[in-house]
Amino acid sequence: MIPGATVIDVDVHNHPASVEDLVPYLDDHWREYLAKTAFAGPPDSAYPPAAPNTGAAPAEVLGDRTRLEEAALGSGDAERAVLSCTYAVESIHNPYAAQAMAAAANDWQAREWLAGDGGGRLGASIVVASQDPDLAAEEIDRVAGTPGFVQVLLPLRSAVPYGNRRFRPIFAAAARHGLVVALHYGGSPGNPPTASGWPSYYAEQYAGMAAIAQTQLTSLIAEGLFDLLPTLRVTVAEAGFCWVPQWLWRADKDWQMLGREIPWVRSPPHEYVRRHVRFSLRPIDGPTDPQALARVVEETEPIHLGSLLMYASDFPHAHGDDEDLRFLDLVSPATRDRILHDTAAAWYPFSERS
Amino acid sequence: MALHVVGTLDELPPGTRKIVEVDGRSIGIFNVAGEFLAIRNRCPHQGAPLCLGEQFGVLESDEPGRYTLRRPGEMVRCPWHGWEFDLRTGQSWFDPERTRVRRYDVKVGEDGRQPGPYVAETYPVAHDRTHVYVEL
Numbered sequence: 001m002i003p004g005a006t007v008i009d010v011d012v013h014n015h016p017a018s019v020e021d022l023v024p025y026l027d028d029h030w031r032e033y034l035a036k037t038a039f040a041g042p043p044d045s046a047y048p049p050a051a052p053n054t055g056a057a058p059a060e061v062l063g064d065r066t067r068l069e070e071a072a073l074g075s076g077d078a079e080r081a082v083l084s085c086t087y088a089v090e091s092i093h094n095p096y097a098a099q100a101m102a103a104a105a106n107d108w109q110a111r112e113w114l115a116g117d118g119g120g121r122l123g124a125s126i127v128v129a130s131q132d133p134d135l136a137a138e139e140i141d142r143v144a145g146t147p148g149f150v151q152v153l154l155p156l157r158s159a160v161p162y163g164n165r166r167f168r169p170i171f172a173a174a175a176r177h178g179l180v181v182a183l184h185y186g187g188s189p190g191n192p193p194t195a196s197g198w199p200s201y202y203a204e205q206y207a208g209m210a211a212i213a214q215t216q217l218t219s220l221i222a223e224g225l226f227d228l229l230p231t232l233r234v235t236v237a238e239a240g241f242c243w244v245p246q247w248l249w250r251a252d253k254d255w256q257m258l259g260r261e262i263p264w265v266r267s268p269p270h271e272y273v274r275r276h277v278r279f280s281l282r283p284i285d286g287p288t289d290p291q292a293l294a295r296v297v298e299e300t301e302p303i304h305l306g307s308l309l310m311y312a313s314d315f316p317h318a319h320g321d322d323e324d325l326r327f328l329d330l331v332s333p334a335t336r337d338r339i340l341h342d343t344a345a346a347w348y349p350f351s352e353r354s
Numbered sequence: 355m356a357l358h359v360v361g362t363l364d365e366l367p368p369g370t371r372k373i374v375e376v377d378g379r380s381i382g383i384f385n386v387a388g389e390f391l392a393i394r395n396r397c398p399h400q401g402a403p404l405c406l407g408e409q410f411g412v413l414e415s416d417e418p419g420r421y422t423l424r425r426p427g428e429m430v431r432c433p434w435h436g437w438e439f440d441l442r443t444g445q446s447w448f449d450p451e452r453t454r455v456r457r458y459d460v461k462v463g464e465d466g467r468q469p470g471p472y473v474a475e476t477y478p479v480a481h482d483r484t485h486v487y488v489e490l
Binding site (some may be wrong): 227257 | 435438
């Protein structure tokens with residue numbers, strides 16, 4: 001937490017403690033299916049239980065609003081938090097089972113997290129079966145009107161890049177309802193987590209996620225998604241941010257050279273990022289010298305990173321980077337306010353609830 | 355101004371080009387569908403041999419997957435950085451946002467793109483029944 005600051009935390013994890021949490025929100029068929037078959041919901045967790053960055057919070061904390069609020073937001077500094085329910089329904093091959101589990105996760109969030117949230121302190125993420133964009137769009141339409149849902153969560157990994165035409169229904173539904181689309185670390189679409197095949201270690205997969213984020217953003221821009229959906233807003237969550245300038249140097253230059261292939265892309269990629277993309281703060285993947293990190297945030301071209309970052313704790317996941325937050329005292333007061341609060345306040349469709 | 359013979363009509367059929375030296379200047383003569391256009395063989399950006407670049411039409415798009423090609427062959431692309439120059443006017447077309455040199459009024463062009471900061475020199479070309487002339 002940041003002493004004395006009013007903060008919006010855009011990445012706090014809630015998660016069903018077990019599939020049992022969702023049973024009340026499933027219909028008879030899927031309850032029987034869970035009870036009588038080997039199916040037990042999504043098999044994947046993006047966070048191996050024993051990995052240091054998985055963090056120490058017991059699963060039941062993540063499934064209980066009161067306890068999570070106490071653990072993650074307990075100091076009272078956080079004005080609001082955006083919940084990132086990374087329930088990995090994209091790893092379920094049966095599309096209707098995936099859809100049913102996504103819907104149950106959303107109804108669970110609506111009832112257990114949002115309904116009793118008197119101050120409207122929490123925003124939640126709609127879980128969708130991203131492998132079936134039509135079903136995902138239906139689910140967005142079904143729950144978008146529930147107060148408290150502020151974004152649609154897509155796992156950063158997908159079977160083909162998200163700019164592909166097949167995914168348009170998801171982004172169109174989000175834009176139609178004024179929701180942010182979060183591309184959040186993780187995902188189990190079935191293909192390898194690197195473009196060169198399967199790595200051997202979790203450490204490789206975690207570090208490689210920044211490259212996937214670049215691939216996804218390049219795809220969204222190149223396929224003209226932001227031209228088709230001019231109000232679309234995308235948050236890249238838990239994928240770092242210091243790679244953004246380097247990626248844009250290359251993307252801008254390549255667009256100049258190769259842009260004729262994609263003539264609907266009329267502005268350099270950094271312009272699309274400035275208008276349509278923001279990044280969560282954790283994990284901080286910058287220089288450990290806070291002065292150097294502050295310079296990256298304030299001075300790097302072609303885009304002012306300080307205007308794109310939004311504070312995130314990533315609770316309960318641990319990145320050992322609390323010390324790195326010292327850079328916040330070395331950027332301008334306006335940049336600090338943007339990162340801690342103002343950018344997120346304008347980005348998410350928070351609503352006051354009673 | 356003087357007319358300089360730069361070649362015979364036979365050696366410049368439609369779709370071809372010829373690079374000539376006139377008064378110490380390297381100039382590209384292009385036959386675009388029977389019309390002769392001349393532009394200096396020096397990119398105003400960093401001096402690349404502009405007239406060695408590929409010719410293209412003006413490509414427009416209103417949405418992903420929809421293409422409209424107009425004015426075939428009337429743009430030449432610099433071989434070094436891919437920026438396009440209009441063979442008729444020498445006007446460059448590329449990303450104006452990246453350019454801090456704002457010496458020209460930025461206005462939206464006919465296809466929604468904006469003119470870049472550079473203009474390559476162009477020259478009038480004439481021909482009779484046998485020879486092609488450039489005027490400078």
